[in-house]
Amino acid sequence: MAPAPLRCSDSQVSLVLIVIIVVAGLALIAGLIRSAQRAERERGRLAATIEHLAEGLIVTE
Numbered sequence: 041m042a043p044a045p046l047r048c049s050d051s052q053v054s055l056v057l058i059v060i061i062v063v064a065g066l067a068l069i070a071g072l073i074r075s076a077q078r079a080e081r082e083r084g085r086l087a088a089t090i091e092h093l094a095e096g097l098i099v100t101e
Contacts, residue, residue: 048056
């Protein structure tokens, strides 16, 4: 005997879709924050490298 088909009301389907959209949005925001943090670290490393190179170019008498 086959199992009875799953029955969902329109409001239940809408609620599930809203939850999926919210979770996907939160994941997107978390990814953007992580990307921004990574870019900030890279900028810090680049600034330190430039500063180090600039110190090497300064000629003291």
